[in-house]
Amino acid sequence: MPIPPSDPDYETWCLGELTISAETGSHGQALKAPATRKRRESSLVLLLPREGEMRGEVEGRPVVVGAGDLIGFDAARPFWSSTANCRWITIEAPVRRLVDFAPVMSDLHGHVFRSPGAKILARHMPALVEGLPEATPDEAAFVMQATLLLVRAALCERSTHRGPEKKGTACMILSRVERYILDNLSSNRLAPDSIARSLEISRATLYRAFREHGGIVAFITERRLDAAETILLHPEEHRSIGEIAENLGFDSAARFSKVFHRRFGCAPRDARRFRSVRGSSSRGSPSQLGNLP
Known part of the structure; x- marks a missing residue:
């Protein structure tokens, strides 16, 4: 199930339409997603630090997230952050699967999720990393759908304006x-x-x-x-x-x-x-x- 990583501190699983990643960053490592990045379609990245702290900036706004915090990014727009001995997990999902459960992407870029739904998703993400290497194809198909539903649940806190x-x-x-x-x-x-x-x-x-x-x-x-x-x-x-x-x-x-x-x-x-x-x-x-x- 995992894609063989070229970096020992980076591992990725392609779960249907979702991409699950587990990474480790040493002190001072900078992360940036350039706005010019070529993509097939718009996608949302949900990032969960498991250890350490991430500090950065999203379009002029400072952001600080620690272990257990869940933050969203528009993958096509720029952000910058530095890590301090941090381990994190990300889920990348196509926006077209989320449009009925979320507001416009600008509201999600740099947003830290605090709802009960987000907390459930945050507990689910480490289980993905631990269980996907041993998942059968049939199990993986259902896990993808279950994970997508949990992502939608987390986004509900930003959908009140609907x-x-x-x-x-x-x-x-x-x-x-x-x-x-x-x-x-x-x-x-x-x-x-x-x-x-x-x-x-x-x-x-x-x-x-x-x-x-x-x-x-x-x-x-x-x-x-x-x-x-x-x-x-x-x-x-x-x-x-x-x-x-x-x-x-x-x-x-x-x-x-x-x-x-x-x-x-x-x-x-x-x-x-x-x-x-x-x-x-x-x-x-x-x-x-x-x-x-």
């Missing part, structure tokens, strides 16, 4: 439906009708809740593709493409290959080659399959 109770209700429906989808990814009967019936909500409510996500059917397909990416990139995964397609609820290997190529720019069989490609760099993006040589 205001109307109606939007809060919509978020609750989204959360319930997504949990149900993740629990039933392998079922080829997973469809709007069965979801509405099982969760006792109307089809109209279901379709309305996912209108801004491209629709409920597209959402189900995206979650299946997230899981497929995690499975295909796992170094110990050897199931055939047909088996993976069946296990994730696709009606055929051909259909799976078609939608996978549309999403990632390569066929599922080629995605496995990325395991060796990404091993050449310990700081790769979690979803770069379309850049295969």
Whole structure:
């Protein structure tokens, strides 16, 4: 599961759409994310010091975080910090998976999270670093989804301006439906009708809740593709493409290959080659399959 690190003090795991990193910095080490950094898409970095202290500046604002503090950064914007014998963990997540649970990114850049949801995520992050090296492909796929839900929970403290109770209700429906989808990814009967019936909500409510996500059917397909990416990139995964397609609820290997190529720019069989490609760099993006040589 881990990408072989080029630096003994740096280790990274590509967990589907998430990147998990564990690092150690000696006294005086400077960290900076330049605004000119080329990225496929906007992403949020959540940083948790495990030991030591980090002091720095985010667009003119001083920041100080110690062990157990959780701070957010817009990965495309500059920040500077220095460490004092510090160990930290980071989670990098694509903003497109967070837009319904967070305000604009400017509100998150340099924000220190204090909510109960943030504290739960902070306790979860060390467990990721300890458990991911031994996780099976199926476990890793579910861990990614669980971690993403915890990230969303942490962001809720910055979402109070979204205001109307109606939007809060919509978020609750989204959360319930997504949990149900993740629990039933392998079922080829997973469809709007069965979801509405099982969760006792109307089809109209279901379709309305996912209108801004491209629709409920597209959402189900995206979650299946997230899981497929995690499975295909796992170094110990050897199931055939047909088996993976069946296990994730696709009606055929051909259909799976078609939608996978549309999403990632390569066929599922080629995605496995990325395991060796990404091993050449310990700081790769979690979803770069379309850049295969």
